[in-house]
Amino acid sequence: MVSALIAQQALADMPQPANQPHPQMQGQGKDGQHKWAPPPQPVKVLPDNRVVFTLRAPQASQVEVQGGWPGGTQGDSHVALNKDKQGLWSVTVGPLASNIWNYQFIVDGVKAQAEFGRKSPATGLPKDEFAIPGDKADDFIPHGAARGSITYTSVPFMDSQKRFTVYTPPGYYSSDERYPVLYLTMGGAHDGSRDNEDSFVFTLLDNMIASHRIKPMIVVILDPDAPDGSSLGNSKFHGGGNETDPSYVTAAQTIVDNIVPFIDKSFRTEADREHRAIGGFSSPGAQGFLAGARNPQTFATIGTFSGGFPTWPGVGKQIESKLHYSHYTGPDLNRVPDMEKLGAYIPQLNADAKMKLVFMSVGSDEPLIQTFDLMKTFLDKRGVKYHAIVEPGEIHDASNIRISLRNFLPLLFK
Known part of the structure; x- marks a missing residue:
């Protein structure tokens, strides 16, 4: 006391x-x-x-x-x-x-x-x-650049409501211009009020737009998890992250079915696949990747930052890793995805999908680098071109998100 x-x-x-x-x-x-x-x-x-x-x-x-x-x-x-x-x-x-x-x-x-x-x-x-x-x-602190606007809103999402954040670029409300849209699946129980955690995203966008490194865009930030959570609790895998149940897949599809139409009706978007991208971090990032890969008619660009692909329902498998936690920090030391099971979830992701960009990044010092290598081989076999980055010295943390996002943004909507 x-x-x-x-x-x-x-x-x-x-x-x-x-x-x-x-x-x-x-x-x-x-x-x-x-x-x-x-x-x-x-x-x-x-x-x-x-x-x-x-x-x-x-x-x-x-x-x-x-x-x-x-x-x-x-x-x-x-x-x-x-x-x-x-x-x-x-x-x-x-x-x-x-x-x-x-x-x-x-x-x-x-x-x-x-x-x-x-x-x-x-x-x-x-x-x-x-x-x-x-x-x-x-790039993540203000330097006097013109600032975009932030809107908090919600839509029906499965059996609940999903609250999320929408960034509109500087000048949005003083023009009639239409903009491309990036959906960021960031996770962490994002409820549309977590502006502290999102502040670096908004500042980065302001700075990169002001310096003409990226095109002005609308950015939607959300946690795509199911209303009651899709995690089954602690993983049975030593050195693994969470496992998910089938609601993980349903929630990914609900992004496409509910949130994308709402954004297109409520904001001045360029409402076609060429001008939509989706990307994110860890397990939520892999969930966004799932949404995009299953719906190439909606998204022409998909990406993950340290994608948590082993968390997909029934996909993770135990391995004896050659990595050691004394150097590698983060989840999934002894777990990777079974690539046949993973591939069965996303048969649409192949050469015929004609994706503009498939982006993947990972920290050099996190165990998910094992999954990253498997995903590259998987995409090669599917005939899907991709842009892959290993970020020196990064682990599974907030710095990883910031650096990955800064690498991802300039590649969009070209």
Whole structure:
């Protein structure tokens, strides 16, 4: 209980919205009046890319910062902070490599979560993330480019409603132009309100449109999972990810049957296969791939970023991997898809489908690289041309999504 109270106090010290200031009392002044002091800046990136973490927690006995550097799906770096006489804890780490890193203060063993739902006006990032400048960060933070608009909406989806996010490019509402559409199947229980996680997508689109690296486009972001979830729980495969049931396939088709027509009626789209693309990450990304591969009359472009193909219903099979978790991070170490079973789901994906683009990417240091190689062989046998990228040093995490999306976008709608 004491630790929880201390963590609550530490949380109160985190930056508050400008219109709701909550400065902290610090000591007493004359006549017993409390002195008020603003909370310290929790993260400061120095010019040499070292990072200073600071937290006021005068009653705490131990404070750590947990961070996503140098990598890992949960963050594998814990660093102790040092306390001064005023109860201010701080530590300097790095220099860190260019990327967008997450962090979390841990006060006497209790996480003091930064405010969820708040983004920095300067970076557009959630309060528990910060950017180290360079190639892996600059495209994902605002630089003054004209901004697109965001719409949250929903449609009937199987026996429920599916909420999702629609990005329209700068100038959409001041013109009568029609635009191509990219559907992103990102997962993570996306309910149309997860703008913190999506913010890097919007910023990337703004920056790449402004620099003329991509065409202006409409982007629909959704989690294609079935309303009650299609996961059967923990996988029976050692080193495997989730398994899915038949609703996974039904939900993939519902994207085509419900969401695509709704978008075409509600927004100024170029409503033909040549101007529709679908792609995404991990198991949701493979579900989007399934939707596109089964409906080449709807989508001419499909793609996956670290596609979770072993999660398709009944497709995964056990293997003895030659890879080791000491180097490879992510799901499906000892599981790959049975390619005959996978192929039976998508007989439409062949040379006759005349796909404009089939895109696949994978991190060089994640176990799904085994599935990636099998998929390349499968597409070769089907006579399907593809664009495949192995991203050096990437694993199964948010950095992988950002880099994959940046590689995917310039290839669209040519």
